[in-house]
Amino acid sequence: MNNSRRKKAFKTENRLRIALYYSFQLLIDVLILFVFIKGFSTAYNFSHDIFVDSAKNLKDKDIVVVKILPDSSTSMVADTLYEAGVIKNKYVMMAKIKVNEVGGKIKAGSYGLSPSMTYSEIIRIITGGISVNEDSFKTNEDDKVATPLDAGEIHDNSEVGAGVGDEGDGYVPEDGGDAEAPDAGEGTE
Numbered sequence: 001m002n003n004s005r006r007k008k009a010f011k012t013e014n015r016l017r018i019a020l021y022y023s024f025q026l027l028i029d030v031l032i033l034f035v036f037i038k039g040f041s042t043a044y045n046f047s048h049d050i051f052v053d054s055a056k057n058l059k060d061k062d063i064v065v066v067k068i069l070p071d072s073s074t075s076m077v078a079d080t081l082y083e084a085g086v087i088k089n090k091y092v093m094m095a096k097i098k099v100n101e102v103g104g105k106i107k108a109g110s111y112g113l114s115p116s117m118t119y120s121e122i123i124r125i126i127t128g129g130i131s132v133n134e135d136s137f138k139t140n141e142d143d144k145v146a147t148p149l150d151a152g153e154i155h156d157n158s159e160v161g162a163g164v165g166d167e168g169d170g171y172v173p174e175d176g177g178d179a180e181a182p183d184a185g186e187g188t189e
Helices: 002-051 074-083 090-099 119-128
Strands: 064-068 109-113 137-139 146-148
Touching: 002 090, 064 074, 074 090, 090 119, 109 119
Parallel strands: none
Antiparallel strands: 064 109, 137 146
């Protein structure tokens, strides 16, 4: 009787070992499958971004001033653009620079770039050397969004009239009238 219990226990133990072995094997297979799918997905997205021109966020039109230093390597340029939040993947930018063979054409300077710009647009700007003056950008109250100044703010002479003062463009009205703006306290009769 004792012997039959041992045989049953031995059979149950063997069945549990076999079930545990197959369960562990199934877990390993699922993990391998997950890694394979994740790797395939990452590789597909990477190559898609390289060969199809995309942007980080088409809705984000905010301008960010990015400064590229002289003698920057391709990886330094990609790091700078990534840290500024203009591109979504620095390795895609490095690959696009290599594929397009423009590494030696990147010019140092400050550039006004946006996350809505595609990789090709950004490459065109930084290789064309269309640099911006950092003072021509102002930051709004919450210091999150940098936007270029309005043309009216750059050359606003609405209160003084054209041609008056040091910043005027020399325009004098044809009627020979007073070029100064009327005082705010004076009324017209």
